Amino acid sequence: MALSRCVGTVGALLVFALLTGAQARTGAPQTAVPTLPPPTIITAQPIGDTIYPALGQAGLDVLNYDLDLFVDRPGTSELRGTAVLTLTATQPLPALSLDFLGPQVLEVLWNGLSVPYRQDQMAGKLTFNPPQPLLPGMRAEVTVRFAGRVGVRPDPDLPLDVGWQAVPAQGERVGANFTLSEPDGTRTFLPVNDHPSDPATFTTRVTVPAGYTAAASGMQQSEVAAPNGGRTFTFVQAEPIPTYALAIHVNRFERLDSPAIPVGVGGAAVIRRDYFPVGIPVETRDAYASTNEILGVLSDWFGPFPFSAYGSAIVTPRIPALETATLSTMPVTSSSVCVLVHETAHQWFGDRLTLADWSEVWLNEGFATYAELLWAQSQGENGDEVVRGWYARASRTATRPLIATTERQLFDTTAYIRGALALHAVRVTVNDAAFKTYLRGWVVEVADRPVTTADLLAYTRTRLGERAWAALRLWAESPALPPLPAKP
Ligand code: TRP
Ligand code: ZN
Numbered sequence: 001m002a003l004s005r006c007v008g009t010v011g012a013l014l015v016f017a018l019l020t021g022a023q024a025r026t027g028a029p030q031t032a033v034p035t036l037p038p039p040t041i042i043t044a045q046p047i048g049d050t051i052y053p054a055l056g057q058a059g060l061d062v063l064n065y066d067l068d069l070f071v072d073r074p075g076t077s078e079l080r081g082t083a084v085l086t087l088t089a090t091q092p093l094p095a096l097s098l099d100f101l102g103p104q105v106l107e108v109l110w111n112g113l114s115v116p117y118r119q120d121q122m123a124g125k126l127t128f129n130p131p132q133p134l135l136p137g138m139r140a141e142v143t144v145r146f147a148g149r150v151g152v153r154p155d156p157d158l159p160l161d162v163g164w165q166a167v168p169a170q171g172e173r174v175g176a177n178f179t180l181s182e183p184d185g186t187r188t189f190l191p192v193n194d195h196p197s198d199p200a201t202f203t204t205r206v207t208v209p210a211g212y213t214a215a216a217s218g219m220q221q222s223e224v225a226a227p228n229g230g231r232t233f234t235f236v237q238a239e240p241i242p243t244y245a246l247a248i249h250v251n252r253f254e255r256l257d258s259p260a261i262p263v264g265v266g267g268a269a270v271i272r273r274d275y276f277p278v279g280i281p282v283e284t285r286d287a288y289a290s291t292n293e294i295l296g297v298l299s300d301w302f303g304p305f306p307f308s309a310y311g312s313a314i315v316t317p318r319i320p321a322l323e324t325a326t327l328s329t330m331p332v333t334s335s336s337v338c339v340l341v342h343e344t345a346h347q348w349f350g351d352r353l354t355l356a357d358w359s360e361v362w363l364n365e366g367f368a369t370y371a372e373l374l375w376a377q378s379q380g381e382n383g384d385e386v387v388r389g390w391y392a393r394a395s396r397t398a399t400r401p402l403i404a405t406t407e408r409q410l411f412d413t414t415a416y417i418r419g420a421l422a423l424h425a426v427r428v429t430v431n432d433a434a435f436k437t438y439l440r441g442w443v444v445e446v447a448d449r450p451v452t453t454a455d456l457l458a459y460t461r462t463r464l465g466e467r468a469w470a471a472l473r474l475w476a477e478s479p480a481l482p483p484l485p486a487k488p
Pocket of ligand 1: 155180320343
């Protein structure tokens, strides 16, 4: 039975919230940080996200983050390191303002020269003035050195803090750390332009003590000895990704390499590796044996896999899975094929295509949920049953138009299930070959700009015509739940 086997990620999220008694939590108070004299002018404007109006800086375009991180005591919230940001601008910027709730800043350099800065823990901003405004077409390098305890950012509706996770040692298990940052947790440990409309490339160097392995988004470039028996691992994420999709893991891992598979652009090989913490139950690994088949099925529907590597890093806390780029973060308790299908689909929708605004998050969750149906059908299951199950669920829950208006709506049943049903409403207006061309075309169409529902509507009209467009519009905009989509 498709439904009992495949409740989907939103199911896992809800079950998780129930089990743990989701309730508002407040973070630990931040210790005051001594500040240097404030910069003279602060005129930085945030990006203007409708859900998170304070995030990011308008006109700032971070091209690359070069990270040198030291995890001296895995399992704790201590982190030190250096982030070098390569910046450009789309409008003149006399002041720079990065999102940062993280450890204490020790130094900020602008193209190698020390500049005064202000670290405001309350506002979560690191602000400074460059010697000259950053102008469009110019490039600059900002170096931020920091050390101390990471910041705290409670999740909008789950009983967890997003960002840098510390998993204390327990019994046989050593202390571990990993990132779990959607929507805006990366700023708890890195100075970033923390918004999906500004994706960037990353080079991530992580130095860990003896016996530990580090893993991160992208391809591993090197592993070299560090002092006291430690190791430094370097990863290069060569394709831009949103900040929340950056994976970093520190644990005692066994890395399982599998043969590369030719699902990349032009049939390019995608490197396959999975990381299993030492000591987890062996059955946990079963789901991951399907990764290659999942990549095959999804790349048939969505087009070439957008990154040069893919796999999962398994974590031990009971939390929801997250689609971290090239390396999905998969809890032992969510190690099912269905959740893996969902997170793998997000590699296209969320990680490659990025959101223009958090209110548009159904464009991630609806497509990732829809992939669960495409997978079920590839396994010979009855797709209509899956759709009926979704519809029954959507009918039992409060509904709303697809574009979210509040933080609480971001990861609700509407984003996942009504979002998936909206895509199904488009599909039933055409044949499967046309629907496949449509999905593959969407990935290409919006590859170089952040996505909006308006873009998808316009694309649907051009590509599939009035009927498909009207169906999507109804599903996107109607206050009530439209009728069950069915072939005419
Ligand atoms: N995007 C995740 C998924 O559907 C769900 C999610 C939202 C999440 N916020 C999170 C997971 C925070 C972990 C932590 O797969
Ligand atoms: Zn999802």
